[in-house]
Amino acid sequence: MIIEFPYGKESLKLDVGEERLQGILLSKLHGYEAAMRQEELVENALRHPVGSPGLSSLADGKKKVVLIASDHTRPVPSKLMVPAMLRDIREGNPDAEITILIATGCHRGTTEDELISKFGSDIVRNEHICIHDCDDRLNMVKIGTLPSGGECFINRIAVEADLLVSEGFIEPHFFAGFSGARKSVLPGVASRETVLANHCSEFITHPKARTGILEGNPIHRDMVWAARKAGLAFILNVVINSRKEIIHAVAGDMEESHVQGCRFLDGLCRVEARPADIVISTNGGYPLDQNIYQAVKGMTAAEVTVRKGGVIIMVSRSEDGHGGEGFFHQMADEPDIYRTMDLFLSRGRNETVADQWQTQIFIRVLQKAHVIFVSQAPDRMVRALHMIPAHSLQEAMAEAEALIGRHHATVTAIPDGVSVIVVQ
Structure with a gap:
């Protein structure tokens, strides 16, 4: 059986004997056919909000309105979403002072070209847009203490709004459960120290x-608390397929509508899980497989179904290299990953350092299985990150069988590791 795995903007193929193949774990997301066009899905969600009045009703009498929008790292179809939200806000109050606040979290600032690509030139030219900076302490306001005990600092623009709303998308998330909704506030417009906590x-x-x-997810609980405390009153979230097209939309109360969207996606x-000696996974190709840091997400899907002591073959083009200096040095500077894990676990929640969470999850994967990394990243870099480099799936399979100690080891394939929720 020939199986295709996304790799950058192309794909790699592997012939796997049916007698050894335990299963191909595929999401139904990309084959789902929506009953309406994208614009109609957005309009329908806004006209039928869950657990909340409509956006125009909420905007009535509100002077300072802030719309939190996703940044350049998220494939949110904002060109279809933001104009509809702006229209509804102005229907409720034509004189509203609207600010679009870009939720960069701890990412770099979004450039003007990226803003135009995301929103279109009309919105960039005519709307007031501010870009969140997690290190700008003068523009942060402490709104309280998270349930976990960490101090919660949020962008002043969001906190001082008369009406705070957000757009975004929902996808499986490897430690927050799902993206979307409350994540617009934390980590979206929170301070670095709050995100680290x-x-x-x-x-x-x-x-x-x-x-x-x-x-029961403590990360999710903190995020919900921060968003409620900041006053996030209304969301528009969508589910998208591999072509970045909207196939489902929800709007309304931050929690109630989000739960509905998550249920749709979960279905x-x-x-x-199909336990196997060798599990092959990807990050779904471009744009999510541009670096090794992001590839950890696809590895976690394989982690659930690979046998202890087995092999994960991670297919990720990674032409941009490791993707984070902190991440790289946390892995490369200490040969014993168990010592690194012990160091992380000894740190209190207010002692977290940048990229620690990604490194911690990566080490957890490596503690269960060997990882062979098929990429364009330099071999020396891959080895420094405690993985085995390979340049083709065929080479990776030969190396995996050598590690397992026998030919015809069992195989499970996950062509898109970031679009599945693998359960045991």
Whole structure:
């Protein structure tokens, strides 16, 4: 059986004997056919909000309105969403002073060209847009203490709004359960120290801080608290397919509508684990497989179904290299990953350092299985990150069988590791 794995903007193929193939774990997301066009899905969600009045009603009498929008790292179809939200806000109050606040989290600032690509030139030219900077302490306001105990600082623009709303998209998330909704505030427009406290080692270790889990997830609980305390009153969130097209939309109350969206997504993405000696996974190709840092997400899907001591073959083009200096040095500067993990676990929630959470999850994967990395990243870099480099799936399979110690080891394939929720 020939199986195709996304790799950058192309794909790699592998012939796997049916007698050894345990299963191909596929999301139904990308084959789902929506009953309406994208614009109609957005309009329908806005006309039928969940657990909330409509956006125009909420905007009535509100002077300072802030719309939190996703940044350049997220494939949110903002060109279809933001104009509809702006229209509804102005229907409720034509004189509203609207600010679009770009939720960069701890990412770099979004450039003007990226803003135009995301929103279109009309919105960039005519609307007031501010870009969040997590290190700008003068523009942060402490709104309280998170349930976890960390101090919660949020962008002043969001806190001082008369009406705070957001757009975004929902996808499986490897430690927050799902993206979307409350994440617009934390980490979206929170200070760096607040994000670090929320991403502490204690929470990353928690068994509920996993893909597809909201109930009992301490990271999610902190995020919901921060968004409620900041006053997030209304959201418009969408689910998109591999072509970045909207196939579902929800709007309304930050929690109630988000839960509905997550249930829809869960119904398409949940797959049963098929334990195997070798598990092949990807990040779904471009744009999510541009660096090794992001590739950890696809590895976590394989982690659930690979046998202890087995091999994960991670297919990620990674032409941009490691993707984070902190991440790289946390892995490369210490040959013993168990010592690194012990160091992370010894740190309190207010002692978290940048990229620690990603490194911690990566080490957790490596503690269960060997990782062979098929990429264009330099071999020396891959080895420094405690993985085995390979340049083709065929080479990776030969290396995996050598590690397992026999030919015809069992195989499970996950062509898109970031679009599935693998459950045991």
